[in-house]
Amino acid sequence: MILAHLDVVPAPPEGWDVPPFSGEERDGYIYGRGTLDDKSCVIGVLQALELMLKRGYKPKRSFYIGLGHDEEVSGHNGAMKIVERLQSRGVKLLFVLDEGLAVLDGVIQGVKRPVALIGTTEKGSITLNLTVNQPPGHSSMPPEETSIGILSAAVSRLERNPLPNMFGVGPEASMFEQLAGEFAFPLNVMMANLWLFSPIISRVLERTPSSNAIVRTTTAITIFNAGVKSNVIPRMARATVNFRIHPGQTVTEVLDIVRNTISDERVEISVLNSFDPLPISPFDESNFGYQTLQRTIHSVFSAAPVAPGVCIGNTDSRHFVNLTDSIYRFSPFKMKSEDLSR
Ligand SMILES: CCCCCCCC/C=C\CCCCCCCC(=O)N[C@@H](Cc1ccc(O)cc1)C(=O)O
Numbered sequence: 001m002i003l004a005h006l007d008v009v010p011a012p013p014e015g016w017d018v019p020p021f022s023g024e025e026r027d028g029y030i031y032g033r034g035t036l037d038d039k040s041c042v043i044g045v046l047q048a049l050e051l052m053l054k055r056g057y058k059p060k061r062s063f064y065i066g067l068g069h070d071e072e073v074s075g076h077n078g079a080m081k082i083v084e085r086l087q088s089r090g091v092k093l094l095f096v097l098d099e100g101l102a103v104l105d106g107v108i109q110g111v112k113r114p115v116a117l118i119g120t121t122e123k124g125s126i127t128l129n130l131t132v133n134q135p136p137g138h139s140s141m142p143p144e145e146t147s148i149g150i151l152s153a154a155v156s157r158l159e160r161n162p163l164p165n166m167f168g169v170g171p172e173a174s175m176f177e178q179l180a181g182e183f184a185f186p187l188n189v190m191m192a193n194l195w196l197f198s199p200i201i202s203r204v205l206e207r208t209p210s211s212n213a214i215v216r217t218t219t220a221i222t223i224f225n226a227g228v229k230s231n232v233i234p235r236m237a238r239a240t241v242n243f244r245i246h247p248g249q250t251v252t253e254v255l256d257i258v259r260n261t262i263s264d265e266r267v268e269i270s271v272l273n274s275f276d277p278l279p280i281s282p283f284d285e286s287n288f289g290y291q292t293l294q295r296t297i298h299s300v301f302s303a304a305p306v307a308p309g310v311c312i313g314n315t316d317s318r319h320f321v322n323l324t325d326s327i328y329r330f331s332p333f334k335m336k337s338e339d340l341s342r
Pocket of ligand 1 (some may be wrong): 037071072073074075099100101102107108109210211214237294305311312315318335
């Protein structure tokens, strides 16, 4: 089964060089909301189908295409409904392919050639609301601590105490082992001997946001709200924090650590949503899905080396775990490091 999604995140007008829904082409890039995520995959699938129909191609086995319309808000009415329908028909899938990792060109420090990473798992997630309620008042006679001050301190403790570096505990180690030959000396020797060098490598990886995201559960403060007037001390302050859980940890473990880090009973913690990291899909030589993908990537991307990786974002494919044990996340395009912020 091949998945992609039609919806995009909002596109407020400010900050765009071109209108966000113009799809304008400039210097070899198409600009527009959702170009990467996930219109390119949708168009790729549709064009392939059109070509196959035109050529009268008869596939050797049945396949499904699933185009979700609400992936960006967790896929409850798109992907989940598709899964329900397939389950009611007793369908089992050989493998699922969804958006995810890509052919990375210069993204992994020390690797010269473009390498294709197939996401064989994806991180879990927890979204929390942190709320502080303290007596309101007039700014002319402030108390020692306000709701805003207490909440800011809690949020700052979370940022200053990141969750532990888990390099070597999760599947990201297999990625570096498989890519060892792509690094120049002495990194090639270090990657092939992680039993000895993983303490050094893990420290290097945590220095950059994209590689830090693969070695630990990340903490992102995404919403912060309090106050309505400059001379009024508000009763309530609230922050939203999103954690992306490393495959070596669980929701329960992360929540325990977060409670200990905040360690302030005045900060009420409520879980808005959470799920554990996804199971690791097989990537051995006998796995039909992984091998088919690897062969296809080799033929399209000039024999780029292929390795399993951890998808740091979440996808609709996470809803398919009861239909198959083989879920792969790969978007068929090249990504350079400067593209990560696009
Ligand atoms: C050693 C260095 C390795 C660096 C690897 C970095 C490569 C980055 C390449 C691609 C980024 C991965 C993006 C994956 C697709 C993410 C899709 C997405 O945006 N999802 C959202 C929304 C969402 C979707 C489904 C859910 O169930 C929840 C949320 C997200 O927030 O994750």
